[in-house]
Amino acid sequence: MDIEKNSIARLLWHRASEFVGKYRLETPKLPHFSWQVAVNYQIDGLLKALEKIATSFHPFKVSISGLGIFPGVQPILYLTIVRDATLNKIHEMVWEECSNYGIDLSPYYASDRWIPHITLVYNQLSPFLLSSIMEEIASESWEGEILIDSLAIAYQIGDDSGISHSLTFNPGIK
Numbered sequence: 001m002d003i004e005k006n007s008i009a010r011l012l013w014h015r016a017s018e019f020v021g022k023y024r025l026e027t028p029k030l031p032h033f034s035w036q037v038a039v040n041y042q043i044d045g046l047l048k049a050l051e052k053i054a055t056s057f058h059p060f061k062v063s064i065s066g067l068g069i070f071p072g073v074q075p076i077l078y079l080t081i082v083r084d085a086t087l088n089k090i091h092e093m094v095w096e097e098c099s100n101y102g103i104d105l106s107p108y109y110a111s112d113r114w115i116p117h118i119t120l121v122y123n124q125l126s127p128f129l130l131s132s133i134m135e136e137i138a139s140e141s142w143e144g145e146i147l148i149d150s151l152a153i154a155y156q157i158g159d160d161s162g163i164s165h166s167l168t169f170n171p172g173i174k
Contacts, residue, residue, distance in 0.1 A: 012064060012079065012144055016120045019137050020077075025124045029161060032154060033081055033116050035094040036109050038102030043153070047165060049097035050151050053090065054167035059149035060086045066142045067134075068115070074123055075130045079142060081116035091116075094151075 017027045063082040070076040081087070091114060099105060107113060125133075153165040 012142065012146075015140070016079070016142075019140075020121050020133065022136075023129060023133060025121050025129075027120055028122075030154065030163070031118055032152070033118050034109060034154075035091055035151070036098055036102065037106040039104040041098075041103070041153070042101045043164075045101040046098055046153065047167075049101065050094075050153070050165075050167050053093050053097060054151050055170045056093070057086075057090060057169050058171060059147055059169045061145040061147050062087060062116070064118070064142060064144050064146060067120075067137065068117060069130065069134075075125050075127060076122040077120045077125065077130065077133065078117035079120060081118065083114075083116060087116060 013027070013031050020027055062084070065080045065082045068078050068080040070078070088111075092111060095111060108115075121133075148169070150166050150168045152163045152167070155161060155164050
């Protein structure tokens, strides 16, 4: 998802950043949703698998349907992405094609547990602070569509994070 190319994504992200910024919290540097997460990957094999997937699909839209919370000692606040046939098909293909290249895959991203989402705040919230934020933003509309036009390999090493590779979906596929 290239947030710079997508006005709805940019608007939602800007609004969310403003809300959480009032509480001196930071949104992630890179707005995204994850298909699969692992401790490490064998990159050459992963790239070949992702190229196969990217050339098999055209850009598509996902619907954002509101806010969600993953509970815990430090809750996670996120924008909920609605699962649909296209999203599920790509996710299934990612798992089939990419799982052999990952080390210690997170079970939370397996098909039966996957909740596609765009994280707004993590590792910064107490339940008390979350309730204050939710009181303020719960009445807002957090709905929209976002164009998904690529797959990317993101990394996080300590405090450093970013995109190492990006593969554009095939615009010619219908």
